[in-house]
Amino acid sequence: MFRPLCCGAAALFLSPLAQAAQEALPLWELGAVGGVVSTPAYPGAARQSTRALALPFLIYRGKVVRADQSGINARLLNSDVLEADIGLAASLPARSNDVAARAGMPDLGTLLEFGPRLKVRLADPTPTTRLRLDLPLRAVMEMRGGVRHQGYTFEPKLVAEMRDPGGKWNADASAGVVFGDRRINAYFYEVRPAFATPERPAYDAAAGLMLTRVGIYGSRLVNADVRIFGFMRYESYAGAANRASSLMKRSTGASAGFGLAWTLRRSAQPAAGN
Secondary structure: OOOOOOOOHHHHHHOOOOOOOHHHOEOEEEEEEEEEEEEEOOOOOOOEEEEEEEEEEEEEEOOOEEEEOOEEEEEEEEOOOEEEEEEEEEOOOEOHHHOHHHOOOOOEOEEEEEEEEEEEEEEEEEOOEEEEEEEEEEEEEEEOOOEEEEEEEEOOEEEEEEEOOOOOEEEEEEEEEEEEOHHHHHHHHOEOHHHOEOOEOOEOOOOEEEEEEEEEEEEEEOOOOEEEEEEEEEEEOOOOOOOOOOOOOOOEEEEEEEEEEEEEEEOOOEOOOO
16 A cells, blocks of 8 residues: 555555465466455554555566566566666555544545656575565655656665565565655645644645654465465654654554455466566
């Protein structure tokens, strides 16, 4: 889920679906995934939003176009050290009347994020672990009564990947920060004079740090077609550029979720490469 600007719902649920031994992976897989997710309604919100979701998924492991644990992307560069791609992810909306701090303000619509990402392979401490640096720059588009550009985010983060050689389980741990330009920060934290109240004074948002985040997710293969997964994420808004906004209600936030993915069909043709 985009809240809080980490990844889309598709990427969240696709993330645990990979990685068995690479030579055994099919070119594509089609199935269904269901789970329960609890996240802040937006970064810094006092209200926690809990949803049950059921979605179809498609994994495609082409040489250029891929839909996998990283979301939907097009690889532009792939080497032993560097990988560059263009990624796509989506989020769920939030109704302002369900969040007391935003009552009477415009709803937060469905958000689509896309843009280039550079992944730098830093080290392989063991044959089954890898440390990398991700540098994604994303444009954010809102889908609510049309399409509106809502700014840009930049999320540098360190990622540690851990894989079972037999393909039974995998886990990733990450730590990073999220920066937003003035427009996306205003989307979440600005209060225009028309929406100001005694408890919610007018506020002009500024560009800068949105949050600092650490997280972990893992999954385990139950059988050839079924995988269970879960994730936890903690974030801090200390030092955020818009801590002074009355819409920033908390200094920390947490998210968690779990679910099950079921592969219904897969190709006989193997994937061409990693």
